[in-house]
Amino acid sequence: VDDQDRLLTWQDSHDQIEFFEIGNPKALTELLGLTIGVCGQVLREEGSNRFWLCHRTLGLSVWDYDSGKLIDSVQSTKAKEIGDRWTVNPISANMFAIWKDNLIELVDIGEKKSVRLLEDHDDDVTITSVIPLGEDLLASTSSSLKLGSDNVYQSSLCIWKTKERMLIKSVSTFKSGAAGVISIGKDMLVCWSSNPNNTELMVFNNELELVCNLKGHTDRIWGARKVSENLFVS
Incomplete structure (x- = not known):
């Protein structure tokens, strides 16, 4: 929920992300550009109109919260190769950490590439x-x-x-x-x-x-x- 009483909802089985206004039963916006694939996690940046998601088809992507349109994506990530259930957290302006199982991957959204993997954990x-x-x-x-x-x-x-x-x-x-x-x-x-x-x-x-x-x-x-x-x- 944001400060304008809007809700962001998603289903990890139907490639569907929608925005709702509290008190309004109809979705305000549906995301454009999602194809077959599962969303692992959606995370909104507080105080801005950006949010991020890990997706089997798109890898790591950044979206505009107001329009529901795709801003940027990095497709060459382990998230895309391996599949769903990845989790994401921003660690700087353009750098994100995504992780699943025993692997942490650092992704630079500005350079559009995966920059390094942290794999010191056991299997x-x-x-x-x-x-x-x-x-x-x-x-x-x-x-x-x-x-x-x-x-x-x-x-x-x-x-x-x-x-x-x-x-x-x-x-x-x-x-x-x-x-x-x-x-x-x-x-x-x-x-x-x-x-x-x-x-x-x-x-x-x-x-x-x-x-x-x-x-x-x-x-x-x-x-x-x-x-x-x-x-x-x-």
Whole structure:
């Protein structure tokens, strides 16, 4: 929902993305240019008229929110080669991180090309979130099923140096899948688990040293978002 009471909706099985106005049952706009393929994720840029999506046919594409028209796309991406269920997050003005399974791909929408892959994860690792940490740094969370175990996961919080394609720091987090991480201020990261029995948030500094565990939830943690410096909701 945006500040003009418009909704952006999509179906990942019918190549259909529509805009609705709250109170108006008819779609205002349908996207032009989508062909056969599945949408992995749609993400709108706050405060602008752009949004992005990963698509089996288009790869990574940028759209105009007001007209519903395609602005730009990068088709030579792993998202296009492998298929659906890719997730996207902007890391700078023209650079995007997209990820699926154990692979992170950096895509330059201005240069219209995939610029590098981060593949230091093992094959059985699933990346669950990727966020920018400033120039040339990314943080990611991941989880993997322990060998010989049905329900025990090991999870990690990682920091990457993107230009060198290097994993520079990594720390184990929960004994279950790590679902996500956000930056809440200078040198401060908050991580949470996908396990419904885990009700703690872990806070790390940028050296991946554990600062504290935040307790207080009585049920599963679904997510967190920064409100202001060192203040967040979960």
